[in-house]
Amino acid sequence: MLRLEKRPQPSRLWTALTPILAVLATMVAGGLLFAALGKNPVEAIRVIFFDPLFNDQVASFARPQILVKAGPLILIAIGLSMGFRAGIWNIGAEGQYIMGAIFGAAVGLALYPMDHALIFPLMVVAGALGGWLWAMIPAILKIAFRTNEILVSLLLVYVAEQILASAALDLLRNPDGGGFPGSRDLSEWDTASNLELIAGSGMHWGVVTAFIAVIAAYVMLSRHILGVHLRLAGQAPRAARFAGVRPGMVVFLCFTVSGVLAGLAGLFEVTGPAGQISIDFNVGYGFTAIIVAFLGRLNPIGILLAGLLMALTYIGGELAQFMLGLPAAAIQAFQGMLLFFLLALDMLSNYRFRLVTREAV
């Protein structure tokens, strides 16, 4: 009889292998899904995963777009992974991303049309502050009243979306926009724009910041006592307390990091690829980043790769929409499916199968 047995320690081999297996399994299941929609599954998978990189006609346009999409995903996922390690669930990054964009854009627009080298850095600080403040609501409520941070951070996304609507329609609306909703186009205002640093690369300040965050997180987790404390707080809260880790401090830190990084992601998006505050500014990066964090095994390097892969499915999804008429939502279901397979296969790294002969009862 096969029996499931908990491993004393998660298998490192399986921890590394499961994301790859999960991607392969998702390709198969996704192919079936696409076949059910009446599309050629092999072609659909090819368009999503290979064409953005290797198809001569589209690659020159698609490759830089991968970095543009991966930047915010990686930035947000790095922040979230800190909390997930410690068992603190900030799932409202989407709201923090929106607030970062609004704060940053508001500071910039208040100074329009001044020209000063410090305006953009000031907007970056404001963006980080906006994300941080929004993240502090669930953090402080959890520390002071033990309120469930999952529900509060998520509900605040809907509140942030209303504030976004208000900003786009009223508070930050472009006074020269002829009454149309949406703010001024920040990407067309040199002082505040976050354009490609190297033409045709897709690399903007947000992508650079994402790479820096990956390195900083890697160093912190592997070389600093804080990384140990975070993991300890998640796996053995009592032991962590004996080691002098204050639970409130862990909550504060995790929400600070994830809030600031999500806010930055929002700011870099609104000044660059999005260009302006509009009602549909947020496209779900804050939620997809949850998948990225898990797919990357909460490990900074893993998140970097997972973010690039997830960005690829975004671009590939758009391409498949255009070339094969695949519905836009199919790719969202596809991404959700990936998380299912990952969680299912995770069992292989935490447990092992043992063949046992049935004992006499």
Add this chain to the structure above:
Amino acid sequence: MSPELLIDALIIAATPILLAAIGELVTEKSGVLNLGVEGMMIVGAICGFAVAIESGSPALGFAGAALGGAALSLIFGVLTQYLLSNQVATGLALTLFGLGFSAMIGQGYVGVVPPATPKLDFGPLTDIPFVGPVLFNHDLMVYVGIAIVAGVWATLRYTRAGMILRAVGENHDAAHALGYKVIRIRLLAIAFGGACAGLGGAYLSLVRVPQWTEGMTAGAGWIALALVVFASWKPWRIVIGAWLFGGITVLQLNLQVAGVKVPVELLSMSPYLITILVLVLISSDRRRASLSAPAELGRVFHAAG
């Protein structure tokens, strides 16, 4: 607006989250935290909508919604109970997948008008002033929702099955040692939660709105989760909480229509803000919060030996 109409609107606004919350309450009583309520609701919304359109029968639509919600919840069940995955992460995956999947199958149903769900015929009872419109002028699902709450309450309180469910939620190792099939019981509780969430979603798409739009649940599933905490895992308090919430929703919608000098966005965000406020009030009472939650909520069960 007359008080009868307001109460009617309140009940219609309350029913979706009432259904979803009572299902989640049963799931959580068995010790399982399923954060995928939003995903199960939206899949129920589209399944119910599609079945009702294709068959022309709202009743079949609701049945289809319950099946769809339960089917989705069983993905969660298999992952968390057999493959021992983290319940928080799996619940989130369920919501993300549900939102995408429902948008995908809902493509052809945007802008279609579903068959109307008839109100139950109570004959002359409906004509009683005030009492008639308030008590005897609703569709079947309103009464089904209340009946489910009553049934859950009675089952948990008076029956052996209810006691076993609670035992599994309070101490799964002890329940296992007594010979109860912990995993099987939890799967049933999860499927019940999924079916109820599906019904709640279909009530949105078939009665409350009634139309299909992507992401139309707009956080109702999360509010249902908060409602379970608000109710301290007691069935009747779900009804009170859902009606309170329905009241707030109707009030803010009426204020918007009346053109009160408050920004529309502020009114639209008020249900979420008030939910957060209530969560804070409930959780700040340390004794109550820790006593009423099922002891094994969210813990993985793996039978040793």
